[in-house]
Amino acid sequence: MRRSTILTVIMPLVLVVGALLVNAPGRIGAEQGTPATGAPTGVTVEVLGRGGSAVVPDRELLLRRRTFAPGASTAPNPADGPVVLAVESGSVGFTVVEGAAQLTRAAATGTPGPAEAIVAGTEVILAPGDALFYDEGVVHVVRNTGDGVAVTVEARLPRAEEVPPEATPGASPIAGTPAAGVAGGDTVAVNIGDNFYEPELVTVPVGGRVTWTNGGAEPHTATARDRDVLQSGALKQGESFTETFEQPGTYEYFCELHPNMKGTGVVQ
Numbered sequence: 675m676r677r678s679t680i681l682t683v684i685m686p687l688v689l690v691v692g693a694l695l696v697n698a699p700g701r702i703g704a705e706q707g708t709p710a711t712g713a714p715t716g717v718t719v720e721v722l723g724r725g726g727s728a729v730v731p732d733r734e735l736l737l738r739r740r741t742f743a744p745g746a747s748t749a750p751n752p753a754d755g756p757v758v759l760a761v762e763s764g765s766v767g768f769t770v771v772e773g774a775a776q777l778t779r780a781a782a783t784g785t786p787g788p789a790e791a792i793v794a795g796t797e798v799i800l801a802p803g804d805a806l807f808y809d810e811g812v813v814h815v816v817r818n819t820g821d822g823v824a825v826t827v828e829a830r831l832p833r834a835e836e837v838p839p840e841a842t843p844g845a846s847p848i849a850g851t852p853a854a855g856v857a858g859g860d861t862v863a864v865n866i867g868d869n870f871y872e873p874e875l876v877t878v879p880v881g882g883r884v885t886w887t888n889g890g891a892e893p894h895t896a897t898a899r900d901r902d903v904l905q906s907g908a909l910k911q912g913e914s915f916t917e918t919f920e921q922p923g924t925y926e927y928f929c930e931l932h933p934n935m936k937g938t939g940v941v942q
């Protein structure tokens with residue numbers, strides 16, 4: 675009995691200390707109401723499909739599924755493009771920290787009902803079939819509010835790459851290029867989110883550059899197995915790192931802080 679008493683005292687302490695660490699300075703700290711169990715590590719991302727469009731050549735259309743373990747939550751982070759998020763299963767809490775979002779509740783007919791505006795500061799609970807639209811820059815938190823796994827499917831339109839100012843005007847970054855992330859110039863941008871790289875695969879010519887920018891709330895690295903090839907060191911939110919690749923090859927890299935984060939660079 676004594677051991678279980680100790681556990682009931684210690685476990686909440688562990689959770690509180692964890693929450694304090696997770697909400698260290700530098701974060702957007704408007705989400706104090708959410709439980710402390712929100713480690714982003716419980717969120718897995720699966721890219722279902724992607725493609726570039728000549729209509730919006732600086733954007734990449736991305737369809738992805740996110741699976742939230744029980745208790746999992748994202749850190750507050752700004753959307754890197756417009757997003758439609760639909761709940762596939764489970765119970766999902768969505769909080770706008772900064773900005774606004776539109777909610778459509780599931781409709782039996784398959785046609786969503788009228789959109790309701792969601793304003794910052796209130797968590798809405800979403801059920802399967804419910805969907806949200808929120809625009810680039812909207813700071814938000816997504817978390818699993820149920821007992822089981824929660825799954826969302828999201829169509830997103832993030833920036834495919836930062837086209838460098840010296841890029842040749844008129845060069846089409848999309849037409850005829852086989853892989854996502856091929857830039858009009860020789861620099862390709864990779865956005866680092868909390869526990870993923872976007873795009874996961876980039877291709878540059880020999881002598882090309884890749885710039886990683888941490889758009890997540892957590893610190894991340896971009897690190898090749900051979901650290902002489904690529905080692906960004908820990909990038910805080912908003913920080914960037916650029917590497918030039920002179921040798922052709924395929925370089926797999928990962929995050930030293932979250933080894934499940936993996937990306938690939940092809941130099942050809």
Ligand SMILES: [Cu+2]
Binds near residue numbers: 869894929931935
């Ligand atoms: Cu990381």
